Amino acid sequence: MRLDRKRVLVTGGAGFIGSHICERLLKEEAEVVVLDDFSTGKLTNLEHIKEDLKIFKGKIENYNDVSEAIKGCDIVIHEAFPYGKSGMGLEEQYIEDGVIGTFNVLKASVKNDVKKVVNASSVAVYGIPKYLPINERHPINPFLPYGATKHVGELYCKTFSKLYGLDTVSLRYFYVYGARYAQFDHSAMVNFLNRSLEDKPLLIYGDGSQIRDYTYIDDAVEGTLLAAMKENTLGATYNISYGEGITILELAKKVAKIVGKDVEIRFAEIQEYRYSDECCIVPVGLTKKLDDKWIDERNYAGDISKAKKELNYNPKVRIEEGIKRTVEWLKFLKGIEI
Numbered sequence: 001m002r003l004d005r006k007r008v009l010v011t012g013g014a015g016f017i018g019s020h021i022c023e024r025l026l027k028e029e030a031e032v033v034v035l036d037d038f039s040t041g042k043l044t045n046l047e048h049i050k051e052d053l054k055i056f057k058g059k060i061e062n063y064n065d066v067s068e069a070i071k072g073c074d075i076v077i078h079e080a081f082p083y084g085k086s087g088m089g090l091e092e093q094y095i096e097d098g099v100i101g102t103f104n105v106l107k108a109s110v111k112n113d114v115k116k117v118v119n120a121s122s123v124a125v126y127g128i129p130k131y132l133p134i135n136e137r138h139p140i141n142p143f144l145p146y147g148a149t150k151h152v153g154e155l156y157c158k159t160f161s162k163l164y165g166l167d168t169v170s171l172r173y174f175y176v177y178g179a180r181y182a183q184f185d186h187s188a189m190v191n192f193l194n195r196s197l198e199d200k201p202l203l204i205y206g207d208g209s210q211i212r213d214y215t216y217i218d219d220a221v222e223g224t225l226l227a228a229m230k231e232n233t234l235g236a237t238y239n240i241s242y243g244e245g246i247t248i249l250e251l252a253k254k255v256a257k258i259v260g261k262d263v264e265i266r267f268a269e270i271q272e273y274r275y276s277d278e279c280c281i282v283p284v285g286l287t288k289k290l291d292d293k294w295i296d297e298r299n300y301a302g303d304i305s306k307a308k309k310e311l312n313y314n315p316k317v318r319i320e321e322g323i324k325r326t327v328e329w330l331k332f333l334k335g336i337e338i
């Protein structure tokens with residue numbers, strides 16, 4: 001399916017990923033509608049394109065809001081979820097935004113004869129990986145309510161495809177980064193970027209050998225649009241990552257080098273570890289204490305061969321380039337001379 005002249009609803013369009021998707025869709029000459037409650041998203045993310053969008057302020061858990069925004073849409077790209085706020089707490093948002101919201105989006109899609117729904121899922125559905133790289137056949141075993149919610153969304157997509165013939169696809173994004181990145185600090189990437197620009201030491205929690213597969217925003221958007229255009233996916237799931245892991249220690253070294261400052265990189269002292277509900281650095285049950293050191297045993301790297309083969313997804317932005325572009329944006333944001 002082509003995107004030009006299609007009417008596309010982007011839920012969560014004012015957020016990090018959603019705003020970039022809106023930008024790309026306009027370039028593809030699609031008509032773009034945004035539904036967002038602006039809980040974590042900002043109008044400033046859309047400032048430069050807002051004249052070309054139809055923006056609805058509303059909540060996906062309110063069926064009437066979804067029903068209003070979706071009128072006449074051919075495609076729905078469902079990104080809405082207060083991701084910038086998700087942690088380990090027991091917030092109702094998992095049920096309200098994640099479960100009821102996704103159900104509403106799918107129900108309204110059936111009722112409005114939408115041709116395709118792309119659902120934002122997450123690497124979090126896998127839980128603690130049993131092997132690397134993780135392919136889509138890896139067991140689903142989320143350990144956070146967030147991951148469980150994302151899996152429920154995927155299941156709804158599958159059942160709506162089976163029962164109502166609604167064409168759906170779920171994308172398991174891995175660690176997306178880039179300009180307009182949600183500014184929460186429990187991501188090593190955000191933490192290192194912010195601290196290095198502020199001349200603060202980069203603290204490594206655990207032994208630094210944890211692997212993460214960071215996906216630059218342009219690649220995540222490309223994967224999302226390819227999935228939107230692919231017909232007859234009928235509930236399929238795809239990993240969307242760069243397809244290459246990097247250790248946290250290597251990441252710190254790269255960030256320091258690219259920022260170009262002589263920032264110190266060191267292992268965190270035990271008293272520097274954070275344990276709050278809001279922060280995932282040392283999640284209970286995921287780490288073990290060894291010689292007074294907490295080890296984060298989670299390693300994530302995505303196998304993207306299915307997306308490559310079936311969607312023609314080919315991520316292009318290497319981590320060095322992605323960090324460089326993100327640093328430029330952060331410097332601009334913080335008013336630091338480039």
Ligand SMILES: NC(=O)c1ccc[n+]([C@@H]2O[C@H](COP(=O)([O-])OP(=O)(O)OC[C@H]3O[C@@H](n4cnc5c(N)ncnc54)[C@H](O)[C@@H]3O)[C@@H](O)[C@H]2O)c1
Nearest residue numbers: 012014015016017037039040041059060080081083084176
């Ligand atoms: N950023 C990542 O690395 C990543 C990784 C895996 C999955 N995801 C998923 O991708 C999607 C987008 O993530 P993001 O990083 O852009 O997050 P974000 O928080 O920047 O964007 C989410 C947007 O949804 C809006 N929103 C939240 N709750 C809503 C509701 N109930 N009704 C209407 N709008 C609502 C927010 O205001 C925001 O604009 C989310 O579903 C997230 O779970 C993101």
